[in-house]
Amino acid sequence: MMSAADRCVDEFRFRFGRRGPELIPIMLGGMGVDISNADLALEIARLGGIGHISDAMVPTVTDRRYDTTYTKEKLKRYKYNVKSLDKSGVKFDLGLLAEAQKMHVLRTMERKRGPGLVFINCMEKLTMAAPKETLKVRLEAALDAGIDGITLSAGLHLGSFALIEEHPRFRDAKLGIIVSSVRALQLFLKKSARTRRLPDFVVVEGPLAGGHLGFGLDWARYDLRTIVAEVLDYLRREELDVPVIPAGGIFTGTDAVEFLEMGAAAVQVATRFTVTKECGLPDRVKQEYFKANEEDIEVNTISPTGYPMRMLKSSPCIGAGIRPNCEAFGYLLDANGHCAYIDAYNREVEKNPHAKTIHVWDKTCLCTHMRNFDCWTCGHYTYRLKDTTHRLPDGSYQLLTAEHVFNDYRYSKNHEIALPPREVEPAPAAAAS
Numbered sequence: 326m327m328s329a330a331d332r333c334v335d336e337f338r339f340r341f342g343r344r345g346p347e348l349i350p351i352m353l354g355g356m357g358v359d360i361s362n363a364d365l366a367l368e369i370a371r372l373g374g375i376g377h378i379s380d381a382m383v384p385t386v387t388d389r390r391y392d393t394t395y396t397k398e399k400l401k402r403y404k405y406n407v408k409s410l411d412k413s414g415v416k417f418d419l420g421l422l423a424e425a426q427k428m429h430v431l432r433t434m435e436r437k438r439g440p441g442l443v444f445i446n447c448m449e450k451l452t453m454a455a456p457k458e459t460l461k462v463r464l465e466a467a468l469d470a471g472i473d474g475i476t477l478s479a480g481l482h483l484g485s486f487a488l489i490e491e492h493p494r495f496r497d498a499k500l501g502i503i504v505s506s507v508r509a510l511q512l513f514l515k516k517s518a519r520t521r522r523l524p525d526f527v528v529v530e531g532p533l534a535g536g537h538l539g540f541g542l543d544w545a546r547y548d549l550r551t552i553v554a555e556v557l558d559y560l561r562r563e564e565l566d567v568p569v570i571p572a573g574g575i576f577t578g579t580d581a582v583e584f585l586e587m588g589a590a591a592v593q594v595a596t597r598f599t600v601t602k603e604c605g606l607p608d609r610v611k612q613e614y615f616k617a618n619e620e621d622i623e624v625n626t627i628s629p630t631g632y633p634m635r636m637l638k639s640s641p642c643i644g645a646g647i648r649p650n651c652e653a654f655g656y657l658l659d660a661n662g663h664c665a666y667i668d669a670y671n672r673e674v675e676k677n678p679h680a681k682t683i684h685v686w687d688k689t690c691l692c693t694h695m696r697n698f699d700c701w702t703c704g705h706y707t708y709r710l711k712d713t714t715h716r717l718p719d720g721s722y723q724l725l726t727a728e729h730v731f732n733d734y735r736y737s738k739n740h741e742i743a744l745p746p747r748e749v750e751p752a753p754a755a756a757a758s
């Protein structure tokens with residue numbers, strides 16, 4: 326009998342419903358802030374898979390990419406409040422937020438080529454000082470601007486379908502959700518039942534993923550395969566035809582085949598694409614990912630969202646004590662203007678009234694640090710990235726192309742990982758040895 330190791334992902338295809346385009350069952354997961362950027366997502370779509378952009382901190386992203394000035398204008402508007410501990414008056418202008426989101430999506434979609442799709446990852450935990458209102462604007466603007474699909478993430482999203490049920494594209498765009506347990510999926514389906522619309526897909530994210538985790542600090546007790554089996558079983562029992570897409574720690578094509586053979590429709594992957602040329606991380610940070618060893622990675626609780634997050638222990642955001650910049654950013658403020666980092670920061674300032682610099686260890690200012698690529702969130706298997714490329718004569722690692730990584734997932738067998746063509750010949754001494 327053929328085993329998973331003898332097969333490759335290319336033997337499988339995926340389509341949404343009967344009429345959707347035939348897709349390679351590889352989905353690039355959303356990586357905010359602008360880590361899975363338009364270049365990376367578009368490349369995956371060109372190759373026939375599904376690429377994700379992210380709408381995390383979208384006005385800040387359009388400022389950097391398209392020379393808008395939303396962040397500067399917001400800071401100007403709320404400058405009077407910078408020294409105040411009370412952030413309850415700091416809000417996003419919903420019209421401007423819609424404008425930024427439309428620009429972000431339109432500029433991406435107008436460059437789309439090839440048979441694949443481009444989705445957007447929308448995190449509920451980005452509460453933006455008015456959780457419901459801002460999420461509604463982000464979802465609607467993405468649909469207006471022609472996104473192929475939306476993936477609801479970082480939250481239970483119990484009311485998210487209802488927020489957009491009146492939108493003309495509510496039934497034609499592909500809408501899915503990320504869950505980390507069958508229970509979360511059951512809750513979502515129950516609360517969304519009134520909209521008479523099933524999700525078009527469900528991403529089941531296990532404990533080895535990057536970014537925020539849908540698990541506690543006991544994440545290591547869980548395993549993706551078991552959760553996927555539970556979700557598949559539940560959907561079968563309920564006779565619900567929803568494609569299941571596992572994510573988290575799928576590092577080789579054979580890992581992917583094992584899930585496809587179990588009945589998954591596709592796989593969602595991210596970590597291996599963090600070291601591609603197209604990826605939005607600065608090159609110096611990509612080298613940090615390559616260099617990382619297993620003991621250099623941790624799951625901690627410094628994200629103000631309350632979700633554990635996996636990151637490199639050397640991330641500059643850990644222990645940094647910068648002043649909260651909510652007047653410019655404020656993406657994690659709740660409806661009352663609270664963010665766990667503000668509380669932690671104020672506590673340290675009170676304890677050290679004369680200190681020039683302070684350190685905050687228990688929380689981090691995710692807005693500023695994600696914007697500056699100083700929070701090096703990563704998947705568990707980041708320590709294996711060094712085995713996916715060549716070491717260069719100067720000790721750094723050769724960056725990959727998204728096409729190379731995609732094709733490796735698509736065609737490789739037996740857990741093998743194809744190295745890219747060398748861009749630099751090794752030094753003669755090294756070549757001889």
Ligand SMILES: Cc1cc2nc3c(=O)[nH]c(=O)nc-3n(C[C@H](O)[C@H](O)[C@H](O)COP(=O)(O)O)c2cc1C
Pocket residue numbers: 353354355356357358360379381446448478479503530533534535536537572573574575593594595596597599702703704705706
């Ligand atoms: C650098 C990085 C940033 C991420 N950011 C997000 C995010 O903003 N939203 C989200 O839903 N998932 C995020 N993720 C999770 C991925 O979309 C994906 O589901 C997961 O990492 C897949 O596992 P893998 O990285 O082992 O392939 C992120 C992952 C990484 C590596």
